[in-house]
Amino acid sequence: MKDFNRNLKYGFFDIYDNYNYKNILFLVIIIAVSSFLILISGFNNFSGCYGYGASLSNNTGIKNADNKNKKPEIKNNSVNIAVIVPTNGRYKYFGKQFLDGILFSIQKNKKANIKFIVVSLPFNAGRGFIKNLFKSIDKKNISAIIGPLFVNQIAYFSKYSSIYKIPVFTPAPLNFSKYKSPYLFHYGMTVKNEVSADLQYAETKGIDKISVIYPDNAYGQKTIQYINAMGSKLGINIVDETAYERHTVDFFYNFNLLVRFQDMGHGHMTKAEENQLGVTPYDLMHGITKAKPYIPFEGLFLIGSTGKLKLILTQLAYYNITGIKLFGLSQIDNKKFLNKYSFYMHGIVYPGGFFPDSRNKFVKNFVKYYKNYYNEKPNILSAEGYDMGNIVIKSIMMHGGSNAHESIKNSIQANGGINNNRQLLYRSLLKFKSFKGVCGISHIRGRDFIKGLYLFQLKNNKIYILKSPFN
Structure with a gap:
């Protein structure tokens, strides 16, 4: 047995010593380079995306985002909008609510040949991830981006929207003096x-x-x-x-x-006085009572x-x-x-930013049909998604009517095969002066759709509207 082990050991090293070192090194380099190319081109196939057209009968949720074998059907004669939201992890609930609102906007505009392409973006996605995402989107027939939801990613979206000239429409609060991209649009509440x-x-x-x-x-x-x-x-x-x-x-x-709290004064309190005031030993140590402070x-x-x-x-x-x-x-x-x-x-x-129990007829109808469709009431994210979807759809209809793709096709032919749809959509967004959505009336200042806000007061366990965004 010892001889067998010794022969096996030496046999292995004999084979290794006689192997062509150059061939091994070349093989290792090929494998490493191939792995790297696969990694950096991971976004090019859009394998984590899926699309929604005018019909949502088979796709109403976010579950299909994990179906990596399903590629989006991006038609040349449709206007394609990328919706970039988290579809998994701790923030997937926010992504789903926002996405449900956007997809519901299609129901009001079934004649418009529009497709929303959903792209999953993790909350912690950094510069490299977002850069590759924009590279991939730039190669696709995608006219604009709705997203991201979170302000921590705005800086990268601002940078790459400017480089690739892709309109980005976000609900995340942002400071236009800080983010200079002319292709960055905002809709939502700000502090x-x-x-x-x-x-x-x-x-x-x-x-x-x-x-x-x-x-x-x-x-x-x-x-x-x-x-x-x-x-x-x-x-x-x-x-x-x-x-x-x-x-x-x-x-x-x-x-x-x-x-300014009142001092207890001199002496000790009786137990009855202590109980009446409801103070604790900690309060007594610091000379504090529950007497009304100044x-x-x-x-x-x-x-x-x-x-x-x-x-x-x-x-x-x-x-x-x-x-x-x-x-x-x-x-x-x-x-x-x-x-x-x-x-x-x-x-x-x-x-x-939104009140689902509003008596406003516009809001009541939205809540009614949304609840019938999704079996739940919309929240602020759903309402903002719905409004933003309608703004983008209205922008597209501005330059093509219900057959927006004909306008796009003509634009492509006129520009020597270059799809100019992003510029058409960009200019349409800039033409807005105001917008009435389910969140209220928004007034536009440059690229900022400034939402009107509700002002509420809580009294006797009831919410009263002090100010409506529809006024």
Whole structure:
């Protein structure tokens, strides 16, 4: 056995030693180069995409996005729009809601020869991924892009839309002074507009002293800049502002910067007094009671996620910081959150981008037919997707009527075989002056479709509309 093992061992090395090293090296190089070429050209076959035309009878969901063997049917006589959304991972719900709205817009325009090509874009996709995506789209008969949903990818979309001259229409909030691409269009809500809606209401009610509590991050810092700038224009005094850290759960120290708590005075409290005031040993240590503190402002702006807002709201009540007008942003517009914490935010004023329970006939019809089609009510993402789909369809119809592809075909022939459809669509988008959708009336400033906002107030567990985007 030892001899056998020894012979086998030496036999292996004899074969290896006699092998042509150059052939091995050449083979390794060929394999490596082939693998690299396959990797960088992974987007060229659009294997992760699928298309929707005027009929949605067989495709109403997002599940087919994972069918990698199904390639989109991109017809030369149709206008093809790429819809770039996350179709898997933790953000697939947002992608599905937005996509459902876009696809539903086809039902209103069945005569238009339009196809939406859905492309999956992961939330964490970076520059290389998006660059290759644009390269692939540029080679296809695709006229424009709807997406992305998230602001962290806007910089790359701005860069490559300018390079490839492909119109990009996004609902993600963006700053046009930062992203210079002339092919970048926006439709949706912005923090600046939300802040403006709140503070304009405060001005009409004579509330001229406001304090702010906000997260110590880029979003919070940008928001406080808008509040200070808008407050200054409207003559509203921002009395105090306090930022909280990411891991903050006890907001006493933030509150202590905004109000003046009353000292207990000398001596110890009886147990009965302690129970009556509802204080804790922690409060007693710091000389704090639940007696009404001195509040030097009339309104309090609350900024943050619902996870932070629920802590802030309940602790405001605990420390008896009450009797003031509360203002929030669109994070408040969350049905579950409103139902659970309405007790702590009676009278709060906040903006929203869509209201499915609106009495507006236009909205009621949309909600009715959408619910019949998808068996669920639309939300803000569905409504924005529907409006954006209609804007793009209307842009296409501007230069071709119901037979938009004839106009495109003529344009191709006139340009020596070069498809000029992107430029036609681009110019049509620039012609919009206003747009009425299910989210309200939008006014266009350059490439920004500025949505009108709802302004809501919560009273006695009911939502009241203070301002409608249809007015």
